[in-house]
Amino acid sequence: MSHKVASTSPRNVAVLVFPFTSHPTALLRFVRSLSTVAPDMQFSFFNISRSNSSLFSGSGNKGCDNIKPYNVWDGLPDGYIPLSRNPQREHVELFIDNAPRIFERAIKEVEAETGHKFGCLISDALFWFAADIAEKMHVPWVTSWIGDIRSLFVHIETDIIRDKVGAPGQDNKTLEFLSGFSDEFQASDLPKEIVFGDIESPFARMLHKMGQKLPQAAAVAVNSFETMDLKVTEELKKRLQKLILVGPLHLVRPLQSVVSDDEDQQQEEDVCLQWLDDHEPASVAYISFGSLGALPPMEVVALAEALEEGGFPFLWSFRGNLEDFPQEFIERTNKLSIGKIVSWVNQEQILNHTSIGVHVTHSGWNSILESVSCCVPMIGRPGFADQHINMRSVEVVWQIGVRIEGGVFTKTGAVKALEQVLFLEQGKEMRQRIGVLKQLAQEAVGPNGRSAQNLRALVEIIKA
Template identity: 75%
Template sequence: MSYKVASTSPQNVAVLVFPFASHPGSVLQFVRSISAMAPDMKFTFFSLSRSNSSLFSGSGFDNIKPYNIWDDEGFGAGNPLQQIELFLDRAACTFERAIEEAEAETGHKFGCLISDAFLWFAGDIAKKMHVPWVPIWMSGQRSLLAHIETDIIREKVGAPGQEDKPLDFLPDFSDEFRASDLPKEIVFGNLESPFARMLHKMGEKLLQATVVTINSFETMDLKVTAELKKRFNKLLLVGPLHIAQPVVSDDDRDGCLQWLDKHKPASVAYISFGSLGALPPIEVAALAEALEEGGFPFLWSFRGNKEDLPQGFVDRTSSIGKIVPWVNQVQILNHSSVGVCVTHCGWNSILESVTGGVPMIGRPDLADQKVNMRSVEVVWKICVRIEGGVFTKTGAIKALEQALLLEQGKEMRHRVGVLKQLAQEAVGPNGLSTQDLKALVEIIKS
């Protein structure tokens, strides 16, 4: 049975997911934003079964259905990078086969292919299917520009040893951006290693996409957005997704909001290093010592080993601090008591801090986190960088004082407040992100 798309019939859309870190949840948020504007569309969400089971454990996704691709024994073994490399080695063939199986099972052809931008091969699959390819980039404009300029960066920077070379040859990158701010897979090493190849191929293939979408808003980075629009067939900015299509949740399992209610406005340091982030033990201890010695109120979403904390730290700081394994980060960052977010500078955390009106202290680790941190530090001036790039007790105390106690913190809160307003305007009824999302829905329907 063949399926012909008609304006009165649902449009079937295949969604290919990069099933690691925060990517699946972000892609689902993106799809929910589209489905809210086009409830007649039907989305099939292709991902690992373990990822799908966590995302679709609740209800409320009538037109978004999970489709499990392989989850063989042993896939979960090894460190996260090894898992990603195993996934990338098999992903293209596995996704293509899964799409064919889903079409055979339903008797309906897919009319569009949405994918995480990392999955560059989705462009080839979409070409075979003769359907539009809509990749979504889950980070900011500036890191995406760096990815599509990988060959130029390698030509200009050259061999290892030039990590301090300025990136001022890139559009709107000042000399404060350095080669060391980029993922090493962009600048140095073997482009055929799995992760480097993924990023390089992505930078090439996105130029062929029907439309590239970004979880950001145009006024956050106007000049870089303009540069990207010159390079892509079409660029649409549809974020911040977490306020464009908020997930309503009152989960406060550890009483964090009540705890925050007892503190003065802009007085608490909220600390989180992401779903995969974990500080080295020596830095965990240094940050803890800084919090205790400085007497800074803190709420720490802690996913590391508590044995890395100084002995007796939890008891000694019980009057000023709270350590929990998980928080509803959007809720926390919108609480008036939170004065700074100590973060790895993942893009979701940056957007959530901006929309909460909260400045940052940045301690990036991998991927695009360093270029994100440099952006919030030198472009928007809403972040304090940890001296030397790693936590020491002295450096952490200095950064916390700057953000929470000194004039610099007040200035950062003012600037982040301006960005917060721009973000809210972008997703408003007539905002730029809302208009771009409407344009995307029309592209998918056509």
Template identity: 45%
Template sequence: MSAQQKKGHVVAFAFPFGSHPTPLLHLVQRLAAAAPPGVNFSYFNTAESNQKVLPNADLKSYDNIKAYDVEDGLPEGYVFSGNPLERIELFVKSTPDNFRRRLEEVVEETGLKASCLLTDAFCGFRWTWRRNWGFLGWRSGRRGLRRFRFISQNQDQTLDFLPGLSAIHASDLPHELLHLDQPFSRLLYDMSLALPRATAVVLNSFAGIDPDVETDLKSKLKKILNVGPSPPPPGIDQDGCLSWLSSHAAASVAYISFGTMLTPPPELLALVEALEEKQIPYLWSFRDDSKRQLLQRFFEKTESVGKVVEWAPQTRILAHPSVGVFVTHCGWNSVVESITGGVPMICRPFFGDQMINRRRVQDVWRIGVGVEGGVFTKSGMMTALDVVMCGEEGKKMRENIGRLRECASRAVAENGSSTENFKSLVDIVTSSSHQEYINSVES
């Protein structure tokens, strides 16, 4: 098929950190499977992130998706200081020029001009090279930031001036939101400018989970499309996690995963001491080889009750009846997947929106607990395990999460709200009559 015969070129820009790149790729796969013939999809991500994401994506089964590497902003021979945000800041400094250069090369190679930009919200740059988006949202963004800075002086104050966020405390706000002199902070601010200009904002969420927030967003953005919860992505359970779970009793296993990051070493020791004391079967998605040696003795001592893997099919694991609790960093995708599986959470957030998500899980939806004092201790973790897995409070959490799970099921049913929204999204991204700019808020 010649370039002239092809009907569209949807270009996806991934933010290459944390859990961001994988959900965007899954969304691209869903769209590619539903798109009419002739629509092509390009997925742009850094080489390092692509090496982690692509092996589990099975792109060989799609003839209309191609992945490309973009520059990560790291100077040659650069030595890291150990700051976990350092890679992000270097990447942010290189954007959007890195995406623009790579896209121009791809267009020249293929003859396919971009008909739609599907970007992670963190890649919602000021696309002055793409089109003039104007300055809508500048004043409200500045005014909101001044308000946040003021209330940050009282950490217990709640955000009751924002619809649907009256339970969120100032202490839950991301540190980066309040300091515009940092690269990551400027990225957040650019995102606030980009979202009102987007043709549509796509959310891995569903109707009924946050009605007040959804109503407020609909009043401020052009189009909101909740398309979640996403179906389980294709992939192979290469380590036999599901068969291992099937050998355990219902709601007896603790599933542990902190996304692409891990807790600091002292906290890891406290966590494993609690697991060993309680003798709770555990399945741990443990991705950081640099810290494996620290816990190797524990893994060996508990191999009769525990299983450690580098990668786990999380959506399917959380849907397994043997899983009784999810110990999580509280990233948004993990929260949605836990709700979909009906599994209450023990939350240990680290940065970004994870503290806000923890507050929702614990105090708004009442489907989990945060760890005592905000960090893992042996006694605090043992208490949390007792509350979620043994007590009356844990039973109530399961009832609450069951109601949210029902909302999610209705949303993805035939003619459900998320199903219909996804059909609308397919129509938007595959339209060849005009160019579109779409933000995807996935994590």
């Protein structure tokens, strides 16, 4: 280990990554956007080894020489053996418990090794403790929230919600007591960590502390744009030192920067695009439930039967067990060119295809933004975290999609939703409204757009 005399530079930035689910990808995209605006700044990306290896391999990350990955301990003791049936949850909780020590140590080691002290700390918004680390370092703390502003707002208002709704909460309690929320939002739309789940779990406590600490941040960056939800944006600005909307970030980074290097994946994607070319505009249902989302087998069967019975053309990005599908369903639909089931696609490219008429989704925020920017209305089947409140916004605020009836797929409910979006007048109206949002999103990231201006302003905050 080097023992150089360290000098502070605002151009050296430490980035602390929550290394699970879609968080590392989203934070890297945010940092890459910053690095494009400020090529003279150096970003040290602190993340666990497995995640860094995935993120920084291939051509998708070329041209970002001012972002350097550093591996940190994953929080698992030597010889670790899972104690429960949910090893992923155990891993997350162990990492959360150790994260402050993990990152403080890594920062000190890199500063000693390089001879340069960091001038700013960027973290995933989940890391409330980054406020304390930044204070010790005498540098500004900037956070990145990867979800929608409405989901961020409810975490900041957790104490008020628990007081009004109770913990455990009342499912049908409406949320109109929150500024910017109508009585169409219900307590059941909230992330379970706020009022319903184990609110003393490590993850729930982290979210609660995050809501309490974020007002201390020099800036909170969110992957959205000003005109998407004006009222809640204004309310959040009153509660934070600086709210900066910088999205949609996938429009800031061009499509070609995220093309897969895997030849098999690229070949499969080319086949999908050719298959879509043979279908009418706005006629195909694209189905995907995210990188972790998997429907229960009964719902796979229900959705599959609805697609086949209704003759709806579909492209399904499926990560589950193919044996969950009805017998010979894949062969029948493939033979008739009604459907195609693949293990992976570049979602952005698929949604951009003119034949896609609806996105059947888990309602993750990235998927919603990509649907908006590609002008594709949605059918939502939310599962966890902020997905329920996202889908409620899609349905009642923007009116660009529908939630699946009853919250789970039945054959009847799926047919009804698909017909509604693909064939009925309501679906046409959704496409018109989503077209307006698409235009606003494109304007926001344009050279003189508000998100582009905000990104440049954020760079100045970091440098200051």
